[in-house]
Amino acid sequence: MNPSIKLCCRAFAALALAVVLGICAGHQWASPADIWQAITERDTLRGRLLWEWRMPRVLAAACVGALLGLSGAVFQGVFRNPLAEPYLLGASGGAALGATIALLVPLGLPQSWLLPVLAFAGAWGSTLLVLGVARVAGALDASGMLLAGVAMAAMLGAIRSFLMLALSDETVSLQVVMSWVLGGIQTPTWSGLGWLALVTLACLLATQTLARGLDLLGLGDATAQSFGLDVARFVPRAVLLGSLVVAAAVAYGGLVAFVGLAAPHIARWWVGPRHRWVLPASALAGAVVVTIADAMARSVLPPAEVPLGLITAVAGGPFFIVLLARRLRAHGGRA
Amino acid sequence: MRPRMRGAGGFDRRALLCAGAALGLGALAPVRAASEPIHLRDALGRDVVLPAPAQRIVTIFSSNTELVAALGLMDRIVGVEEYTRFPPEVAGLPKVGGRLGFSVDAVVAQRPDLVIVTPARQAANQLVDPMERIGVPVMVLLSRGLDEVMANVCQVALAAGVGARGAALVQLLQRRLAVVDARVAGRSAPRALMITGRMGNGMLLVARPGTYTNEAMLRAGARHAIPGIGALAQVSPEAALAADPDVLLFAGAQAGLDELTRRPGWRDMRAVRAQRAITVARAEFLIPGPRTFDGIETLARWILRAGQKGWG
Numbered sequence: 179m180n181p182s183i184k185l186c187c188r189a190f191a192a193l194a195l196a197v198v199l200g201i202c203a204g205h206q207w208a209s210p211a212d213i214w215q216a217i218t219e220r221d222t223l224r225g226r227l228l229w230e231w232r233m234p235r236v237l238a239a240a241c242v243g244a245l246l247g248l249s250g251a252v253f254q255g256v257f258r259n260p261l262a263e264p265y266l267l268g269a270s271g272g273a274a275l276g277a278t279i280a281l282l283v284p285l286g287l288p289q290s291w292l293l294p295v296l297a298f299a300g301a302w303g304s305t306l307l308v309l310g311v312a313r314v315a316g317a318l319d320a321s322g323m324l325l326a327g328v329a330m331a332a333m334l335g336a337i338r339s340f341l342m343l344a345l346s347d348e349t350v351s352l353q354v355v356m357s358w359v360l361g362g363i364q365t366p367t368w369s370g371l372g373w374l375a376l377v378t379l380a381c382l383l384a385t386q387t388l389a390r391g392l393d394l395l396g397l398g399d400a401t402a403q404s405f406g407l408d409v410a411r412f413v414p415r416a417v418l419l420g421s422l423v424v425a426a427a428v429a430y431g432g433l434v435a436f437v438g439l440a441a442p443h444i445a446r447w448w449v450g451p452r453h454r455w456v457l458p459a460s461a462l463a464g465a466v467v468v469t470i471a472d473a474m475a476r477s478v479l480p481p482a483e484v485p486l487g488l489i490t491a492v493a494g495g496p497f498f499i500v501l502l503a504r505r506l507r508a509h510g511g512r513a
Numbered sequence: 514m515r516p517r518m519r520g521a522g523g524f525d526r527r528a529l530l531c532a533g534a535a536l537g538l539g540a541l542a543p544v545r546a547a548s549e550p551i552h553l554r555d556a557l558g559r560d561v562v563l564p565a566p567a568q569r570i571v572t573i574f575s576s577n578t579e580l581v582a583a584l585g586l587m588d589r590i591v592g593v594e595e596y597t598r599f600p601p602e603v604a605g606l607p608k609v610g611g612r613l614g615f616s617v618d619a620v621v622a623q624r625p626d627l628v629i630v631t632p633a634r635q636a637a638n639q640l641v642d643p644m645e646r647i648g649v650p651v652m653v654l655l656s657r658g659l660d661e662v663m664a665n666v667c668q669v670a671l672a673a674g675v676g677a678r679g680a681a682l683v684q685l686l687q688r689r690l691a692v693v694d695a696r697v698a699g700r701s702a703p704r705a706l707m708i709t710g711r712m713g714n715g716m717l718l719v720a721r722p723g724t725y726t727n728e729a730m731l732r733a734g735a736r737h738a739i740p741g742i743g744a745l746a747q748v749s750p751e752a753a754l755a756a757d758p759d760v761l762l763f764a765g766a767q768a769g770l771d772e773l774t775r776r777p778g779w780r781d782m783r784a785v786r787a788q789r790a791i792t793v794a795r796a797e798f799l800i801p802g803p804r805t806f807d808g809i810e811t812l813a814r815w816i817l818r819a820g821q822k823g824w825g
Contacts, residue, residue: 205618223647227621230646281638290642343716343747357614357635365643481609481619482595483639 200236203473205480239472245427247464250438252420255392264424264438267327271334272304294429305421361434361487389453556655566674567627579802656801697734703759705735733812761790
């Protein structure tokens with residue numbers, strides 16, 4: 179069998195395994211027989227729990243992970259920095275502010291759609307602002323955008339802190355915002371999951387249009403330019419698309435730490451540096467990581483649910499360090 | 514001035530039902546054949562339909578557990594959250610969540626036919642939508658004032674098929690309030706500040722207008738020392754000192770009050786100098802339920818006794 183097809187099969191098998199594990203995991207573990215029963219007959223409470231709640235959540239976790247992996251690969255490619263992550267340009271600050279408004283300010287609208295909409299708007303809006311500020315300041319290069327992002331994140335963080343302090347009391351607790359900020363999958367309905375899957379697929383296809391540009395950018399601005407890439411136009415376009423992808427992830431998963439940083443590295447170890455393959459592989463790696471982390475979040479401390487972002491950071495950090503160390507040993511000190 | 518009863522989302526109808534039942538006006542109480550489903554509207558304006566009176570109830574938060582227990586339905590509670598301590602029988606009940614949130618799995622594992630939640634912490638966010646999808650009736654209760662606390666008693670009683678019991682309990686609570694009202698009527702009301710919590714940055718959480726805690730304090734015969742406090746729950750210690758209340762109420766342990774009143778400035782506060790800085794039970798003033806009425810009676814007695822020599 180062709181090695182890349184073999185690799186692809188293995189990756190999809192890992193995702194399928196993670197999804198099955200995710201559906202089994204919970205306060206009460208379900209056996210594969212329970213899952214089959216829930217799919218075929220849904221007239222029991224437990225069957226409805228698995229079908230209406232756990233399955234869409236697990237699949238949504240996979241989509242959120244894929245989006246995070248995808249956006250991480252775009253950002254690391256654009257900034258040519260292995261430490262770049264999807265929240266680099268203030269998306270996390272904007273999303274958290276949007277979520278804080280949705281959760282604490284009584285706007286009289288249903289929170290079930292206000293929360294994802296404002297989180298999405300905050301995440302993407304803050305990146306638009308950063309790009310706008312960088313453009314006005316005449317610093318639309320990587321360092322200019324990064325500095326504008328830092329300033330924007332500080333401002334948005336301060337506004338969010340003020341809202342949390344001013345509007346929190348015994349009833350509307352800070353815990354609601356804290357819990358959102360630390361990440362957690364918002365379980366969609368089956369139709370909502372369909373939309374999320376479509377968005378994920380669309381993002382996957384849209385980011386493929388960036389693959390060649392990201393490869394060229396990795397050779398340096400001058401070389402990329404000499405190969406016909408309009409760097410000045412390509413970078414903001416890639417950033418906007420990457421931010422759109424992370425905003426979609428944030429709307430359904432809150433601020434899940436670490437995945438957007440780690441998934442592209444895992445992908446590069448799998449498939450090499452070409453973005454045509456790195457992008458889908460990173461999406462797949464993100465999907466596997468978030469699905470497993472969400473399963474752990476729901477099952478390690480029953481009946482409580484540990485925020486997903488804590489699991490991804492605590493469990494994913496050492497995993498990432500081990501992989502990195504192995505990689506360094508294998509390549510004589512070069513990651 | 515006595516606080517006025519407020520109407521809020523879904524409340525008027527419940528209050529009407531409750532009042533009707535409490536006064537023994539059968540025409541206003543819901544008439545339901547044994548096999549008919551129970552239709553209610555909760556605090557979020559959601560229609561809650563129970564096919565039959567609830568027999569297996571999961572109560573999220575102490576306030577909702579206490580409401581069910583006060584109706585003598587402790588044996589119907591099948592799950593509570595980790596920080597529910599009262600009544601003592603809850604100790605052995607399965608826990609469905611705590612500080613880290615609430616587990617849909619754990620709730621469903623109890624096979625409940627009703628889940629009662631309050632939109633505090635993540636409860637409503639984490640439970641209402643999943644329960645609706647799974648098909649378990651979930652009722653959201655709010656307690657912004659004493660009227661809502663009493664309406665909640667009726668709401669829970671109707672859901673459990675013991676409407677008359679709920680009406681009787683509300684009638685009793687109303688009579689107790691009327692006795693307190695009669696006792697404090699015409700007396701000079703002290704300017705009181707109730708501290709309900711302290712923040713790490715030194716700011717104070719205080720009872721503020723629009724909350725049942727504040728209403729309970731006013732009902733006991735006090736008036737707010739910072740009436741224009743607005744919607745913000747936090748005040749700076751400076752604002753509390755500037756208000757110089759006649760009475761300082763601290764919802765917490767005596768050690769916490771002692772530590773606060775030993776601080777510079779607090780020793781000179783009128784309430785502290787006159788030894789009118791006291792603790793009140795958190796269970797009575799920070800958990801909206803029948804015990805809040807115990808707290809009102811206790812505080813009213815103390816205010817009447819302390820005010821015998823005037824508030825100067």
